[in-house]
Amino acid sequence: MDQDQKLSMSELRVDGDMTIYRATEVAQTLFDAVRAQPGDVSLDMSDVTEFDTAGLQLVLMARRMVEANGHHLEVAQPSECVLEVLKLCNVALNNSEAQAAS
């Protein structure tokens, strides 16, 4: 998990599998990182190789944690498998403006 501070938007990145097999481990790292962010969070998921229900729940939880502080979380550059799940579940986690700009 890397983090860069860019203005008020912090960027976090998750790599590898986000599945039930690693869920507990990823949850801990991800939530700790999210808690440490003062403002909006951009979650880079371009290198997520596998993504299942457990992974989806993690992202949803992270978003709730950020939103609880009155900020936003967006998923930047979701990898193919992430995009497929988000589409399937009709979950809008990526900011279309941000995508258009990049």
Place this chain on the structure above:
Amino acid sequence: MTDAALPTFIAESRELLREMEAALLECEQGETGAEAVNSIFRAAHTIKGSSGLFGLDGIVAFTHVVESVLDRVRANTLQMDRALAAILLECRDHIEHLVDAVADGKADDVQLATKGESLLQKLSARAGGPASTHATASSAAVPAAGQGPEGRWQITVQFHTEVLRNGMDPLSFIRYLTTLGEIVELKLLTERLPAAEEFDAEACYLGFEIELASSETQQRIEGAFEFVRDDCTLLVRRKASAASESVAEKRESSDIKETKAAKNSDSRSLRVDGDKLDALIDLIGELVTAGATTTITARKAGLSELNESTLRLARLVEEVRDQALKLRMVQIGPTFSRFQRIVRDVAREIGKEIRLEIGGAETELDKTLIESITDPLTHLVRNAIDHGIETAEVRRNRGKNVEGVVRLDAYHDSGSVVIEVADDGGGLKRERIVAKAIERGLITDGSSLTDGEAFALIFEPGFSTAEQVTNLSGRGVGMDVVKRNVNALRGTVELDSKEGQGTTVRIRLPLTLAIIDGFLVGVGGSSFVIPLELVEECVELGDEHRAADGDQRYINLRGQVLPFVRLREMFSIRSSASRRESIVVIRSGGKRIGIVVDDLLGEMQAVIKPLSRLFSRIRGIGGSTILGTGQLALILDVPSLLDLCLNTRQVHVAPRRALTD
């Protein structure tokens, strides 16, 4: 998950692998049904899920690829055909090896891993790369035109907390739905997501509300969730217009009931430790005894009401006993199905075309019997394939169908179970058997033998008429082992054969090992039970033999020598012989002997209670049973009794030839 659950995982995996095998064989024969594919998928899926729980990454990785291929077959993007089924069959075997390795405590076997990789390459070559992309449904899609009468379905599914830990991914079911129709709208239900502190990353909190446009039936749509039926709350209903809202409400409640009913039937069977069952049956034996004592006491008391109620009680106890014995009964079908694989592999190996037909799969028999009968059946089936069925060329010349048929059949027949192994091959050649038997010194002259007696010779040790010895059978071991095994189960083997038309081997077994049909006899004050199937006849012991105690131990029974023993002497029963004695003529293992008793008390059904360890060295007695009067009767172990008296009495019965009859 603790290691204590590992044996259950292994047992369950093996069971699933057997189902998978049967279904794959079905597919290989070109009968690919949705049911078979589903069952293959289910097996792979469950094994993968459970292995994940135990951290068996090797199995997970391998099975995952197999599962993905199967998923595509299920979604109709890949065609199941013979070639694919054959590869999948190899993959199944590999999974079995992996599971075996776990059972043996060998976690990582390099050889197995290499084998797995080459198999996966083969699989992806056939299936065209691993399937990672699924047809994704766009949520705004308009239903495709011309798809028949399409309905709108409202599906609400709430997955239970444990579903992820059970190895299921709810998303795969939603994906599967897209193959049944078009997802018009989908709403993710996230209300159950807890506060961050309470969040468990391995628990599932999600639910879905889906509007599906589909021409499928309600059953098919509910079927999409078949694998998680126990792990979700599912509600499927047709979207109705406002006018029929009330009808829809009613339907809704009945749907819930239906789902529940289906759930119940899924969990209807139960895994019970065999020892617990035995303990139960043992206890019921005690109950029968106690009941009998009560009945006698009640009769003595002379209270008619008490009498009546004890009789009713006795009847109930008897029913309970029958039911308990039935618990041990299992269908023979799965055992038969296992032979599909053997037939396929062996036939392929020796280049014959053979089909296995199965009949009477629902016939039930004692579980211990089924376990012990598998080996003899394997011998017989291999024999049929190897020696029974001719080569394709010979069959064509004889005007037969090129494809040979081996048939396994089971049915109940007058208190016993009959298992048949039949083939439509060349049949047995009587002359060759007789010639061989003479050469081996088993008989001196075959002309007086009936066909049945001549065929029975092949059950003699070291007998084989096969001209060509293959690595399967034909080494002269087999048939005698079959006979010995079957006899040990108190069963018999018969053989029917017509030259050029085929052979049928018939194994006759008792329904259960826990009950025997017995013949009750009395000596002095004691009772003994002789297994009824061994009893040939009963004759009166004439006065001329009674006097000749000590030196003459045989009588002339219609011109044949019949040696006999006195139970009174064998068991040192201290009472004087009654005035009239009878001889029960029994036959076992081709030998005939008479047993002298005081009274013939008739036929009975006896629940066998094994003797305690203290008496395990006593020869001649196989167990005990409790009579209706509460009295104990000993069950004679005839083969050992026979050995016992033939060895000690050999001097007295001069011509041994007479014994072998």
